[in-house]
Amino acid sequence: MTSGKGGVGKTTTSAAFATGLALRGHKTVVIDFDVGLRNLDLIMGCERRVVYDFINLVQGEANLNQTLIKDRRVEGLYILPASQTRDKDALTREGVGQVIDELKAADFEYIVCDSPAGIESGAQMAMYYADEAVVVTNPEVSSVRDSDRMLGIIASKSRRAEQGDEPVKEHLLITRYAPARVSDGDMLSVDDIVELVGIGLLGVIPESESVLQASNAGQPVILDEKDPAGQAYSDVVARFLGEQVPLRFVEAVPKGLLKRLFG
Amino acid sequence: MSLISYFRETKPSSAKLAKERLQVVIAHQRGERNSRYEFLPAMQREVLEVIRKYIPVDQEQVQVHLEQEGDYEVLELNVTLPDKP
Ligand SMILES: Nc1ncnc2c1ncn2[C@@H]1O[C@H](COP(=O)(O)OP(=O)(O)OP(=O)(O)O)[C@@H](O)[C@H]1O
Ligand SMILES: [Mg+2]
Numbered sequence: 001m002t003s004g005k006g007g008v009g010k011t012t013t014s015a016a017f018a019t020g021l022a023l024r025g026h027k028t029v030v031i032d033f034d035v036g037l038r039n040l041d042l043i044m045g046c047e048r049r050v051v052y053d054f055i056n057l058v059q060g061e062a063n064l065n066q067t068l069i070k071d072r073r074v075e076g077l078y079i080l081p082a083s084q085t086r087d088k089d090a091l092t093r094e095g096v097g098q099v100i101d102e103l104k105a106a107d108f109e110y111i112v113c114d115s116p117a118g119i120e121s122g123a124q125m126a127m128y129y130a131d132e133a134v135v136v137t138n139p140e141v142s143s144v145r146d147s148d149r150m151l152g153i154i155a156s157k158s159r160r161a162e163q164g165d166e167p168v169k170e171h172l173l174i175t176r177y178a179p180a181r182v183s184d185g186d187m188l189s190v191d192d193i194v195e196l197v198g199i200g201l202l203g204v205i206p207e208s209e210s211v212l213q214a215s216n217a218g219q220p221v222i223l224d225e226k227d228p229a230g231q232a233y234s235d236v237v238a239r240f241l242g243e244q245v246p247l248r249f250v251e252a253v254p255k256g257l258l259k260r261l262f263g
Numbered sequence: 264m265s266l267i268s269y270f271r272e273t274k275p276s277s278a279k280l281a282k283e284r285l286q287v288v289i290a291h292q293r294g295e296r297n298s299r300y301e302f303l304p305a306m307q308r309e310v311l312e313v314i315r316k317y318i319p320v321d322q323e324q325v326q327v328h329l330e331q332e333g334d335y336e337v338l339e340l341n342v343t344l345p346d347k348p
Contacts, residue, residue: 144285148292148293185277188285196282
């Protein structure tokens, strides 16, 4: 889960996406790559259960069993927290590669990497071993530009690019979408963003108050089955797994007649 | 469109402006990305020719790499010399 720009919803998406994969029976781990700014543990509601972290694991100070936090709500869901105290240079490419190999050997089907913001070493570390990339984009100029920048980096600096393998499969995920503002002409539309960024659309997550409430409670928003953002994340997971699911929550709710006349 | 905004002066929507601006910056960004690497194969061929004037080497013995490190770029040229006879 990557973006270039900060604060667009990578961690929210990582938590929801990993939870959704596990809900569908896939053994999944979600790794926080934001060394020094641990957040995923809070969004996943396991902050009080962190004993060891990703860097302890990379440096061989703890093993996988000691470090992985097993989610208490969803079977087959595990969290690998970032270090809060260590320097981000403690993550080496070899070390990360070893941890990923260990996770694969432990039968994890999906390894979801929550990237830090930026395009420097931390973000590059998070995307280096990726087979697929979800580029999280807000309908806003700087986020769209940064998404394109990030795509350039994935295309040239990922392991797949370096080894001349088949390129990383790229998906666009638009988050914090406000259909009413789009129909007012104040926000880039889904079609505009798809055309600008030029990669396949995985989904659109509407702006929703529940996301803040979910983070307050440490519950991934996908567990809120009544909320549009939660439902949109479920659709995203289904689409990622190959199902045909139409887009929802992309049309503005029609205004009442009075509002239409005088709004 | 509401009745009131119908009578208001129609100004171009800000989203339209955003899209036009992004089309320009993204095209520029992509151009930079590509041109940065575009010359490499041609340069590699020419370098190979020059080296071959002096040393018998194969194509894969001359490697050219462009690396971005923070704010600066490093162009790395690697020539593997043939074994001594
Ligand atoms: N669909 C949404 N609706 C409303 N608020 C959202 C939505 N998605 C994310 N947010 C809010 O946006 C903020 C940033 O989200 P998040 O932490 O997931 O972003 P991030 O990309 O991981 O940030 P960073 O780059 O700092 O790691 C949070 O306050 C979150 O609650
Ligand atoms: Mg984050």
